[in-house]
Amino acid sequence: MAQQLSIGILGAGRVGTAVGRQTVRAGHTVKIATDKPAEEIKLLTEVIVPGAQAVNSSELTGSDIIIVAVPLHKYRSIDTAVLQGHVVIDAMNYWSEVDGVIEEFETASSTSEVIAEHFGDVQLVKTLNHIGYGDLEVDSHPAGAPNRRALAVASDHHEAKQLVAVFIDSLGYDAVDAGQLAAGRAFENGTEIFNGRHTAEQMRVLLNECAKVLVTV
Numbered sequence: 001m002a003q004q005l006s007i008g009i010l011g012a013g014r015v016g017t018a019v020g021r022q023t024v025r026a027g028h029t030v031k032i033a034t035d036k037p038a039e040e041i042k043l044l045t046e047v048i049v050p051g052a053q054a055v056n057s058s059e060l061t062g063s064d065i066i067i068v069a070v071p072l073h074k075y076r077s078i079d080t081a082v083l084q085g086h087v088v089i090d091a092m093n094y095w096s097e098v099d100g101v102i103e104e105f106e107t108a109s110s111t112s113e114v115i116a117e118h119f120g121d122v123q124l125v126k127t128l129n130h131i132g133y134g135d136l137e138v139d140s141h142p143a144g145a146p147n148r149r150a151l152a153v154a155s156d157h158h159e160a161k162q163l164v165a166v167f168i169d170s171l172g173y174d175a176v177d178a179g180q181l182a183a184g185r186a187f188e189n190g191t192e193i194f195n196g197r198h199t200a201e202q203m204r205v206l207l208n209e210c211a212k213v214l215v216t217v
């Protein structure tokens with residue numbers, strides 16, 4: 001493996017545990033936390049994400065990357081202190097049928113811009129939101145495999161985006177640079193990219209088409 005990373009995951013639900021398993025498989029170290037004491041997710045973690053360590057959220061500090069996989073309507077309850085100074089992946093989506101109507105997400109260009117502002121001093125990278133938790137382990141392929149699935153990566157922080165691209169590659173996906181964080185709206189709920197299986201080449205075409213639409217409206 002090229003680069004072993006320490007990955008923290010906030011949220012031990014469908015996405016957090018699926019990403020956790022795939023991350024352990026890729027050879028990284030994984031700590032997983034919720035807003036509850038580590039003891040309460042210890043057994044679940046041992047059974048569902050073998051190889052990962054259940055921790056209190058404060059113990060995610062120092063991770064190379066922290067992945068936030070919490071229902072978006074709960075974003076204000078997230079302990080943002082632990083995220084400060086870190087590269088953070090926003091894997092969350094806004095879906096009013098599930099989250100309820102939340103004004104700031106109705107009007108935002110990209111939901112991740114709201115999240116970036118709320119989180120504060122973090123290098124936020126949007127990705128992993130547009131692949132179903134059930135697909136993540138199934139669709140993974142080694143680098144160079146024909147028709148390898150791609151995942152888009154958007155951020156205002158270049159180095160953070162590069163690090164996350166390395167991580168995405170290690171999970172078994174081509175990482176495609178979607179540009180700035182605001183461009184992440186191109187792979188939010190309701191878009192063609194969201195939950196679609198695309199190669200890197202197809203992804204670039206879709207991202208370019210979306211960028212043209214955004215410029216002309």
Ligand SMILES: NC(=O)c1ccc[n+]([C@@H]2O[C@H](COP(=O)([O-])OP(=O)(O)OC[C@H]3O[C@@H](n4cnc5c(N)ncnc54)[C@H](OP(=O)(O)O)[C@@H]3O)[C@@H](O)[C@H]2O)c1
Pocket residue numbers: 010011012013014015016033034035036069070071072074077078079091092093094128129130131132133134
């Ligand atoms: N489902 C998918 O296929 C998919 C794919 C990509 C992205 N997403 C997005 O990922 C996010 C999570 O989805 P999910 O399906 O994994 O949700 P989920 O199964 O409901 O799991 C949510 C997890 O977050 C924890 N949590 C809740 N509030 C928290 C807080 N303040 N701090 C830390 N942890 C907290 C929950 O703990 P408790 O159970 O103890 O409350 C639970 O472990 C959503 O925004 C969703 O749109 C979903």
